[in-house]
Amino acid sequence: xxxxxxxxxxxxxxxxxxxxxxxxxxxxxxxxxxxxxxxxxxxxxxxxxxxxxxxxxxxxxxxxxxxxxxxxxxxxxxxxxxxxxxxxxxxxxxxxxxxxxxxxxxxxxxxxxxx
Amino acid sequence: xxxxxxxxxxxxxxxxxxxxxxxxxxxxxxxxxxxxxxxxxxxxxxxxxxxxxxxxxxxxxxxxxxxxxxxxxxxxxxxxxxxxxxxxxxxxxxxxxxxxxxxxxxxxxxx
Numbered sequence: 001x002x003x004x005x006x007x008x009x010x011x012x013x014x015x016x017x018x019x020x021x022x023x024x025x026x027x028x029x030x031x032x033x034x035x036x037x038x039x040x041x042x043x044x045x046x047x048x049x050x051x052x053x054x055x056x057x058x059x060x061x062x063x064x065x066x067x068x069x070x071x072x073x074x075x076x077x078x079x080x081x082x083x084x085x086x087x088x089x090x091x092x093x094x095x096x097x098x099x100x101x102x103x104x105x106x107x108x109x110x111x112x113x114x115x
Numbered sequence: 116x117x118x119x120x121x122x123x124x125x126x127x128x129x130x131x132x133x134x135x136x137x138x139x140x141x142x143x144x145x146x147x148x149x150x151x152x153x154x155x156x157x158x159x160x161x162x163x164x165x166x167x168x169x170x171x172x173x174x175x176x177x178x179x180x181x182x183x184x185x186x187x188x189x190x191x192x193x194x195x196x197x198x199x200x201x202x203x204x205x206x207x208x209x210x211x212x213x214x215x216x217x218x219x220x221x222x223x224x225x226x
Contacts, residue, residue, distance in 0.1 A: 035216075041218050042216040042218040048214070056212070100145075100147060100207075101166065102207060103161050108157075
């Protein structure tokens with residue numbers, strides 16, 4: 001079974017530039033999560049999709065971050081414009097979307113450096 | 116109060132010892148608990164989950180849940196240097212479909 005795919009793996013941009021990340025979840029997984037993990041901290045949920053609908057985006061800085069999940073499969077996360085404090089690893093995870101015990105499977109992450 | 120709290124460590128134990136990792140959480144109804152391991156520069160991977168009071172064992176790992184005291188712990192028996200990593204505690208709240216991670220405890224197992 002193929003895992004969660006993410007691209008790119010690394011990205012370096014200057015502040016005020018824009019950037020986009022892509023995620024392809026495990027086939028059949030209904031729930032998709034985007035996390036931001038700053039060095040030394042735990043993952044912080046940015047947005048959660050159930051199929052192609054948003055379940056939770058309460059911690060997404062909507063003035064600069066946006067995300068979509070087309071057709072309930074792939075997802076993209078965009079930052080525009082980027083700030084220095086956006087430097088982090090962006091993790092995508094997926095789960096089956098069951099009622100309970102939703103094990104999340106993580107992709108390799110995208111390490112973003114904002115200069 | 117944070118939803119999930121962990122001591123950031125580092126926790127240092129000698130090889131062969133028992134490592135004990137703890138996590139406290141806010142009680143907001145029905146939930147299950149997950150322990151993830153994250154090696155430096157890698158993504159989190161699930162070790163085990165628990166949802167009932169008591170102990171759950173899987174090989175060298177034992178998860179313990181005490182709902183009355185609102186804590187969950189992970190014991191690692193016969194610790195190995197390869198267990199050196201950050202251990203993340205996570206809680207899933209069913210009733211409002213939320214998932215929270217703690218900040219993680221860094222474990223160092225010394226040969």
